[in-house]
Amino acid sequence: MPSSLLAAIPPYVFYQLDARRAAARAAGRTLVDVGIGSPDGPIPEVVVAAMQRAAADRGLSHYPAFRVDPVLGAAAAGYLFERFGVSVDPAGEVMALAGSKEGIAELVLSHVNPGEVVLVPAVHYPVYARAPQLAGARAVPVPLDADGLMQLDQVAAADLARARLLIVNYPSNPTTATASLAELGRLLAFAEAHDLVLVSDLAYSELGFDGYAAPSVLQLPGATRRAVELHTCSKSFNMAGVRIAVMAGSRAVLDTLDAYRSNIGYGVSTLAQHAGATAFAHAAAIVPPIVAEYRRRRDALVAALRRGGWAVEAPRASMYLWLPVPAGFDDWGWVDALIAGPGVVVTPGLAFGEAGRGRYRVSLVQPPDRLELAAAGLVATAAAPAVGAAG
Numbered sequence: 001m002p003s004s005l006l007a008a009i010p011p012y013v014f015y016q017l018d019a020r021r022a023a024a025r026a027a028g029r030t031l032v033d034v035g036i037g038s039p040d041g042p043i044p045e046v047v048v049a050a051m052q053r054a055a056a057d058r059g060l061s062h063y064p065a066f067r068v069d070p071v072l073g074a075a076a077a078g079y080l081f082e083r084f085g086v087s088v089d090p091a092g093e094v095m096a097l098a099g100s101k102e103g104i105a106e107l108v109l110s111h112v113n114p115g116e117v118v119l120v121p122a123v124h125y126p127v128y129a130r131a132p133q134l135a136g137a138r139a140v141p142v143p144l145d146a147d148g149l150m151q152l153d154q155v156a157a158a159d160l161a162r163a164r165l166l167i168v169n170y171p172s173n174p175t176t177a178t179a180s181l182a183e184l185g186r187l188l189a190f191a192e193a194h195d196l197v198l199v200s201d202l203a204y205s206e207l208g209f210d211g212y213a214a215p216s217v218l219q220l221p222g223a224t225r226r227a228v229e230l231h232t233c234s235k236s237f238n239m240a241g242v243r244i245a246v247m248a249g250s251r252a253v254l255d256t257l258d259a260y261r262s263n264i265g266y267g268v269s270t271l272a273q274h275a276g277a278t279a280f281a282h283a284a285a286i287v288p289p290i291v292a293e294y295r296r297r298r299d300a301l302v303a304a305l306r307r308g309g310w311a312v313e314a315p316r317a318s319m320y321l322w323l324p325v326p327a328g329f330d331d332w333g334w335v336d337a338l339i340a341g342p343g344v345v346v347t348p349g350l351a352f353g354e355a356g357r358g359r360y361r362v363s364l365v366q367p368p369d370r371l372e373l374a375a376a377g378l379v380a381t382a383a384a385p386a387v388g389a390a391g
């Protein structure tokens with residue numbers, strides 16, 4: 001029997017999508033899967049070599065350091081300095097995580113009491129809302145404006161009084177919205193004013209196009225008093241299967257997270273930490289070709305949709321397109337029509353909260369020719385609404 005907190009959580013939308021995908025494959029369909037945001041590129045060779053070296057090292061016989069291996073701490077701090085001009089103490093202001101998803105969940109569980117509130121973007125990566133539920137707390141969705149920025153003045157006073165954390169994510173999955181440093185300053189000032197911990201999930205920091213480089217909240221003066229930022233190797237370095245990320249920023253927040261984590265585990269695999277250290281140390285060489293490939297894909301997909309008569313905007317960051325569900329379809333009706341028709345798998349916006357209804361996400365996780373195929377399938381399906389689709 002699951003705990004009552006777990007039982008109260010609705011089924012993960014990605015499971016429902018998985019079931020549809022599996023059923024189509026079992027029926028012999030070949031699919032173009034642009035649903036999941038899982039990188040298809042190879043792990044950089046320099047990282048593979050570092051993992052091979054680490055695997056052969058006797059150091060792996062021992063438990064890792066609780067907080068961070070000094071090699072990863074130094075490399076992550078070096079990356080933050082090179083990329084953002086941010087200085088952090090590698091020992092006290094950096095923590096290794098087995099991916100940012102787990103890190104965010106543990107951060108919530110270590111900081112939030114039952115009945116309290118976590119403020120999250122109304123359209124959000126699912127763990128932002130699920131972790132508070134597992135803590136017996138509530139995620140309160142903050143409405144987004146047309147640019148995907150959080151309308152904090154719309155948070156009810158009663159919710160604000162109970163709020164402990166403010167989670168932000170720019171560049172955003174799934175909306176692709178970006179925030180300037182001034183906007184991050186506004187979010188930090190709000191956190192200051194209401195005594196919240198600011199949690200910035202910078203999963204897509206490196207995936208910027210046409211000269212766009214996402215800022216870090218840690219660039220703001222005094223940010224390390226109450227802000228932490230997550231940097232994962234999953235997306236920028238094609239390392240989602242390695243499970244390595246870091247959280248950097250407020251020493252006090254990391255101390256609390258450390259206290260929680262030390263009751264549960266033994267730190268993060270030394271092998272993964274060495275892999276992450278190598279990725280961060282070589283970021284300047286590794287990232288540009290990966291970004292160039294995503295840019296090629298973005299351009300191919302956007303051009304193909306425009307050729308089909310769709311007015312789509314090219315996102316300037318992330319690995320997604322966030323599109324409106326065409327007239328004549330409801331959310332699942334559109335997803336099902338694409339699987340049944342051209343065999344294209346997309347993610348319904350509902351996966352990212354109720355405010356995602358009416359939209360869907362396409363991931364740039366296929367080469368350009370496959371994305372063009374997907375675009376042709378989308379355009380053809382919208383032009384001929386399926387029998388039985390909601391009006």
Ligand SMILES: Cc1ncc(COP(=O)(O)O)c(C=O)c1O
Nearest residue numbers: 099100101125173203232234245
């Ligand atoms: C915004 C955001 N945060 C975190 C994650 C998870 O990253 P990790 O692999 O580091 O757990 C994702 C993955 O899609 C994401 O989109």
